[in-house]
Amino acid sequence: MFRNPNVLRIILIVLATAFILPLLLPAFKGCSSNSDNTSTSSSSTTNNSAATPPPLEVKMPDFNGDTAYQYVKKQVDFGPRIMGSAAQKQCAEWLANSLRKVADTVYVQKTTVTNYAKKQYPCYNVIGAFNPKATKRIAIFSHWDSRPRADQDTERTAEAILGADDGGSSTGVALELARILSQQKLQNIGVDIILFDAEDDGTEGNNESYCLGSQHWSRNPHIAGYHADYGILMDMVGAADAIFYKEQYSMQYAPQVVQKVWDAARALGQSSLFSDNIGGGITDDHVFVNTIAHIPTIDIINFQPDRTGFPTHWHTHKDDMKVISPITLDNVGSVIARVLYQEDAMSVAQ
Numbered sequence: 001m002f003r004n005p006n007v008l009r010i011i012l013i014v015l016a017t018a019f020i021l022p023l024l025l026p027a028f029k030g031c032s033s034n035s036d037n038t039s040t041s042s043s044s045t046t047n048n049s050a051a052t053p054p055p056l057e058v059k060m061p062d063f064n065g066d067t068a069y070q071y072v073k074k075q076v077d078f079g080p081r082i083m084g085s086a087a088q089k090q091c092a093e094w095l096a097n098s099l100r101k102v103a104d105t106v107y108v109q110k111t112t113v114t115n116y117a118k119k120q121y122p123c124y125n126v127i128g129a130f131n132p133k134a135t136k137r138i139a140i141f142s143h144w145d146s147r148p149r150a151d152q153d154t155e156r157t158a159e160a161i162l163g164a165d166d167g168g169s170s171t172g173v174a175l176e177l178a179r180i181l182s183q184q185k186l187q188n189i190g191v192d193i194i195l196f197d198a199e200d201d202g203t204e205g206n207n208e209s210y211c212l213g214s215q216h217w218s219r220n221p222h223i224a225g226y227h228a229d230y231g232i233l234m235d236m237v238g239a240a241d242a243i244f245y246k247e248q249y250s251m252q253y254a255p256q257v258v259q260k261v262w263d264a265a266r267a268l269g270q271s272s273l274f275s276d277n278i279g280g281g282i283t284d285d286h287v288f289v290n291t292i293a294h295i296p297t298i299d300i301i302n303f304q305p306d307r308t309g310f311p312t313h314w315h316t317h318k319d320d321m322k323v324i325s326p327i328t329l330d331n332v333g334s335v336i337a338r339v340l341y342q343e344d345a346m347s348v349a350q
């Protein structure tokens with residue numbers, strides 16, 4: 001995935017709003033509270049906390065960050081999972097077999113995609129369905145392929161990267177979510193774990209050259225007429241110093257889903273990991289899921305425009321197991337698990 005330069009101006013405006021307005025606001029607050037004979041301003045903190053309902057008790061199994069870490073390592077041990085490689089085929093089979101142990105139904109969607117250089121490659125989207133008869137559904141998305149070149153590195157730029165964080169981490173979290181979904185069955189809703197291939201062979205300035213697996217799936221879902229109420233995409237969710245800002249396309253297409261996930265993070269004490277800052281507009285699988293499949297979908301992604309942007313290991317050979325933290329995996333997975341089990345508890349079977 002990459003940052004869309006077209007939204008740079010929007011980012012700057014949003015950043016200006018995010019950083020300059022808070023500097024101005026105390027002055028306005030001071031003025032209004034002086035002219036106000038009520039205690040609105042001074043008691044606003046109390047009012048806000050009183051208005052926020054206490055977090056709902058949600059019974060859910062423990063998401064294990066160490067197990068998720070092992071799922072990331074297993075993928076990385078195959079080597080770079082690039083299109084046309086033996087590692088791609090082996091990893092696709094391992095993903096499908098892993099899901100077969102826990103999901104109700106597993107689909108392997110094999111197709112051929114054409115990349116930016118007009119070369120054709122096999123592409124495997126792997127899907128695990130839980131509670132397949134439920135009409136209310138949530139889709140959890142991740143890409144599992146790794147980038148065929150290290151164009152952000154200073155050396156061996158033509159060689160494929162391991163993609164421990166970029167590809168491996170989100171897929172590891174998705175597989176651990178699948179495991180806990182088999183431990184405590186959903187009662188009222190269904191969940192689909194949807195693992196896309198062929199996300200990361202894109203080239204600069206050509207949005208459609210990225211996300212080939214998700215573009216194919218969005219046009220040809222694994223079940224004709226497939227519906228999910230909403231989707232949550234994860235990408236680069238494993239680094240020790242990760243912070244997830246509110247990504248701009250997520251805010252544009254599915255602000256209510258951003259709210260749900262960030263509320264769950266707050267309930268679990270993860271508000272520093274899930275920041276209220278506005279992030280970049282990232283061309284990632286969720287853009288195609290939103291615009292082609294019309295499933296309101298967000299992207300949880302480690303991109304911090306006011307700091308380093310993407311993490312420094314992004315699209316380099318440093319993206320290996322050394323950057324992966326089981327704690328980050330645990331925190332992200334627990335937040336998503338909470339969203340799923342809370343949605344299940346609040347829903348009525350249909």
Ligand SMILES: [Zn+2]
Pocket residue numbers: 001147166200315
């Ligand atoms: Zn990437």
